[in-house]
Amino acid sequence: MKTYYPETTIIKGLARVHRERKLPLHTAPKPTHTMTGMSVDAIHVVLEGxxxxxxxxxxxxxxxxxxxxxxxxxxxxxxxxxxxxxxxxxxxxxxxxxxxxxxxxxxxxxxxxxxxxxxxxxxxxTIEVMAKIPGQIDEIEQYTVQITGHGALIQCAWGNGAFCYEAFRFVPEGGFVELSKLDVRISEYRRVVLISPNAISKGDLLVAQQQEVAGVVAPSMPSNLREFAMRLTFPVLLTEGFGRRRPTALIYSLLQSNMGRQAAFDAVVPDHWAGDRPEIMIPLPSGGVTPPVPMLERPLAVGAHVRITRAPWDGLNGEVVDIPSAPQVIDNGLRLPCAKVQLGNGRIGVIPLANLELLG
Amino acid sequence: MSFEHVTSVLIADIGSVHTRLVLIDQVEGQYRLVASTRTRTTTAPPLANVNLCLERAAQQITDRIGRDLLSADADHLFIMPEQNGHGVDEFLATSSAGRPMRVFLVGLTPEISLASARRTLAGSYVEITDTLCPDDLRSQEEQINAILQGDPNLILIVGGTDDGAEETLLELVDTVKLALSLIMRGQIPAVLFAGNQALKARVKQALGPITEVFTSKNVRPSLHDEQLFPAQIELALTYDDYQGKQSSRFRDVGRQSQIGVVPTTQGYISTIRYLSEIGQQGIGPLCVDIGSANSVIGAGVRKEPHFAARTDVGIGHNMPGALNAITPNEVLRWLPFDISADDLWDYAYSKQLYPTTVPGTPEDLMIEQAFAREIVRLLVREARADWGLGQDELLPPFQPIIAAGAVLTEAQHPGISAMILLDALQPANIAELYLDPHNLISSLGVAAYVKPLITVQTLETGGLINLGMAFCPLGRARYGQDAIYAHIRQPDGSVINHTVRGGEIWMAPILPGTPVEIQVKLRRGLSINGKRRIRQRVTAGSAGIVFDARSRPLALPRLKDRAVRFLRWQLAMSGRKEEPVDLEATPPSAEDLMPDLVVQEDALHEDVLS
Known part of the structure; x- marks a missing residue:
């Protein structure tokens, strides 16, 4: 079996997060009050131009x-x-x-x-570039700033371009319908980011808008809502993609375990060539220990924890139990290099390597 | 540069998703494909390091054949030249990865010089931001903004025949000069001048102090003469320069190669040029490549390569762009199950988010193969005028037909690859079908710059997968009527007799490489090369020998028959016996529920793909 390096998605309970913020090259930079070594919160403007x-x-x-x-x-x-x-x-x-x-x-x-x-x-x-994660300024140059913070990190699939740093909570059991019945003036969901473990619709986004929420996180939504979502002022983050997609349980359990905390919801529109990827960062104390930086490029190996990105197993996590040396024939007849992945329910699936992501 | 010493060459093709590496070496005095491999491309952030995928690919070849390729020296990626059976004499690279290069066009006349400029660019991964010519009614201020607002990476200046108009073109050059001199931040676009040769020195003098100026021979040396090739070669150098400016360490790769990083399409053009020259009656090959971000088509017509690239159409990064260009209805007609246009858009946008993934279910695979058919059809439709074909004319007998891109080369069975090509291209008479899973056509085109013998011999010694011949009679046979009677005699004397009915396709089950003698008899109203009886010796390919009795132009089944017929075609081309279709088991579709509506739809569709 050739060594295979899969894509990596970071879903981590505690990590050292290093981010570079940039001003576009055609902007004329303006001085800011940012200094090396300074602690900044997520909405601190680190670059302006x-x-x-x-x-x-x-x-x-x-x-x-x-x-x-x-x-x-x-x-x-x-x-x-x-x-x-x-x-x-x-x-x-x-x-x-x-x-x-x-x-x-x-x-x-x-x-x-x-x-x-x-x-x-x-x-x-005038462009104001925010830190987008709470942390410490490592380095400042005219067009770039390097920041490091600690916390849980969840990389998502799509974002509508907005950003917020707010507390979050799950939608009530009755979903957005139940939410729509609340009085916005006294609603506990006002100015809070809503986490929905189910795919959302246009109606859900309209309720969110009416309820003045700070943002929405969901596994997926129909792709024809992209334009509508892009016009919303609050961040909309999709953890999986478009259509009706199964939520990655690990993401929603991580959010559940940190519910009530403030987090940075960076719904940047993904850009493959620029490396922009939407993400949620929940700042957490590191207890005096420097947490590890997520690993981005590791070869796939037996024992690795992976996420499956394509149907019929999309959104499921598992552990690689075998990487057969010969290509395998999958359900649709394609003969591809595959790994055997043990899923949460103990079942073993034969998954094309191309459809596996390592969890960084 | 002399390349006579070259006996081994390593060629990388860096795509948006995959990087392919092929090793070509002399075996018994002939250049052959010795090894090939494929890794995931690492040009995009956060890795943004193209060396990484090249190193991995090279290591895979080393692991497989025991030949060390990677250099221990930090300044060199590969061991060069070849020493004691390790390393290679030359490294070459093509690329289609990343964003297309943005180009602003300057020329004298829209119909002549700018048209030639567009044809020059047709074979490259570029996006034209705007154009400027003397007829432009915008003020100088607006013209300058037009040049700069699109953030071009390159300004291509053409115009004037050699020793023709000077002043008008120089005025345009002055506008470009003023615009470039205003850029205070960011990168200043390079300039490629391919106009009146008498002005070459003055253009260099005017623009050279501001930016890098490339020059080539005039694309229009005279009014009736168009020479695109020299400008295309120079364009390849500007592409190398552009890639080098990206933050993916492309410049390192370019330095390893004597000719820099060449656009993949340039390699295609070079090979098509060669294959066109050896083709008969002025008909050359037809190559299609469906990538994740780009799709390209090239053909040899009248011994000249004709090429077109769509940088907004692909099967991964640019799947939404593809759907936008071909419309959902065109994709839906290839799908034997119910799916809405919205579902297709969801699929396309999700694939854009996960471009490196492969279909995991039969439905997903059919969707991607339906996209592939329609992308090829789109490319052909757009290329027709350039090939001198009318919209309803069948394709000329391109020989061979070569397909690249994983969606075409890695189907569930070679027969399915063949069928996708037949569905999309609808070749008539006899077609030779090949797959190029290693992107050799492009790689060998670049190798021709170094040593043409490498291209010639490697193609002759079988670097491509031969799918086999397809017999596709002209004319229309009613569904179910006997259409093609095939009598196939194998070398061991065994005979296969088979009748292909109208509306059906059949893959003769013959082992690849087996030479057989074929007799074909066609029903009245059908013909191959004007004849109803053919006797021919052919060699079977990996898809055996294909007999397509689905009419030309291809008639798609009515909606209500589509699922059954598509399944039958799939089975026939997968080498599986036809299984009875349990219609009771399939869920009711729209036509079952609303038969009246379906009748109307059928009438509307007529379903003839011409």
Missing amino acids: DVLREYRILDAGEALGIRDPNQLAEFILVSEGQRVQYGQEIAQRGRGRRSKVLSAPADGEITRIEDTQIVLQIAET
């Missing part, structure tokens, strides 16, 4: 009535790389009521002064 996108070419020569660039130079009040604000004078000729002035049409940055033209790059918006 202006997103500069559109360029405006301003004709200073025409505005000031000067065609000679050399003559114009002495009337230009800004330099390349300088930040300007809306209405700020960037070129001026003369004083008083008869003066000719060119003002910045928007906040931005002067990127070029050439001949009689000034190029301004407009600041569209």
Whole structure:
């Protein structure tokens, strides 16, 4: 049997979590009050910058009535790389009521002064990058910050792009229907992240919105709700994927055992190429011991704990009991390298290696 | 560079999901595929290290054949050149992994130079962000924003015949120069100039101080002459440069290879060019490759390679893109069970989340194979105009037909792979079908840059899996009527006589590699190469010999018959005896519950795939 390195999903009760936060490269960084060694909470803004996108070419020569660039130079009040604000004078000729002035049409940055033209790059918006996990700042650079924290970590399958740091609890037994009957003003679920062990529907999300919850975690939802979920202001995290998928019991038991605690719900939209993956981090005391960093790349071996990612066993966890050296024929007739996995109920399934994830 | 000394070569193809490594060496004076392996690609974060998958793949080859490939020297990934039976003389790499390269196009005329630029790019993993030409009515400010807002990785400038228009093109170059000079943060896109050769030096002078400028021969040296190949070669270098700028240590890999990391499609183009030259009557091969993130098709037409890549269509990372391009109804018609369009979308989006996984149930497998059929059909549909074919015309007799991508090469039986190709491509007359599980077609295309003999000999010595020949008569036979009578004489004298009925497909159970003599008689109204009787010697492939009496254009069964007929086809092409179908055991479907509605649907569908 060749050595096989499966994908890894981290579902861990206590781990040292190291995360890098980044500003997009086209932003102009702004100073923050973050320092190396500093302890931060999850909503602390560790990086900030202006997103500069559109360029405006301003004709200073025409505005000031000067065609000679050399003559114009002495009337230009800004330099390349300088930040300007809306209405700020960037070129001026003369004083008083008869003066000719060119003002910045928007906040931005002067990127070029050439001949009689000034190029301004407009600041569209300001980005604030939060720590997203409570922890300590290890390193700061202009565009990146490294943070380390301790706690339980659960990597999820999909997120709607939102984030919150709040307490969480499971939906009541009657589900979202029961929740909808509560008075939002006195509801104990208000500003709390709801954990649903069942797939959710649009109706469930509408109830969550109406009940002013802080977020929703569920195994799955129909994929046609993606756009709707992306418009919601609170995080929606799917632990398994789209359609009706079986919940990974390990995830929901881990959440159950930490219910009532605050946790960071980072519902970043997954991006395979960028390595963005939604996750839940529940900060926990490490008891003076440094917990291990989750291992990301281990070969599959007998005894390994794995999660199955595809039907008919999707969402089930088990232990690898054998890795046959020859490919096996599975139910659909495909002949593939497989592992024998003992599931929770003692049953042994022959699962394609490609459909196994190691639990990091 | 001289490559005469090369006797062994290691070629990696780095895909979005799998990295394949093949070792080619001289055996008894001929280049042969000696070993191949496949590992999971490790270019994406958190690993973001392409060396890792290459090392693992190389180690697997070492474990299998006992030949050390990995170098102990930290600066070199592989032992090169070959020493005492270990290492290799040359390492080459192709890649289709990662996001497509974003390209902004600049040209003089949309119909001529920009059209040539698009054809140049058709064979690469690129996404065109926008275009600029003199007819552009946008202000200079808007043009600059158009260039920069798409964050291109490359600006491709074409236009002007050699020694033709200069000033207009230089004005466009000035706009590009101004735009690039404004970039204060992030990466400045590289420039590839493939226009009027008289301007090459001036373009380099203008843009060289700002960014890296690649140049190639003019894609349109004269109005009636189009030369894409030199620009495509240079484009491969810009791709290497682009990959090197990603944070996956691609630059390390590029340094191991004398020609950098080449787009996988460039390798295809090179091999198709070779196969087209040896093909008869100007008809070359047809290659389709369905990957996780990209799908490509290439064909040799009039001895020229024609290629198209869809960077938004795949069977893993880009399965939602594929469904968007082909629509759920087109996938659903290949499925013999009830499933809604919403379920298909759920499947596609979930597969995007787990692109490395494989179908675990028969239903999931059928869904992915249905996608594969429709992706191939989409690629063919879009390539038709480039091949000079009308929308309703049958394919020209491409020989051979070669399929790559795990969904096509790793079906439950080679016969199923053959059937998927026949369903999707609907070749008429006689088709030779091959599978390329090692992505050799692309790898050997790159090997041709180093030493063409490697490509020629490795293809001749059987690096591909021969599925066998498929006899696909033209015309229509009614369902159930005798359509093809096959008389097959094997070398031991035994004879197989079989009648294939209209609407059915049959895989003759003959061992791969067995030469047989075939006599085919066709029903009136059917023909192969214009004849109703054929006598031919053929060698069986891993799918035996296939006889397809399902008409051309292929007629899909009506909805109510579909489950039974699909099952029959599957059984026939899996080499299993037909089993009686227990219709009572199947759950009632929509047509059982609402027969009136189904009649209307059948009328609407007509179900002829043309």
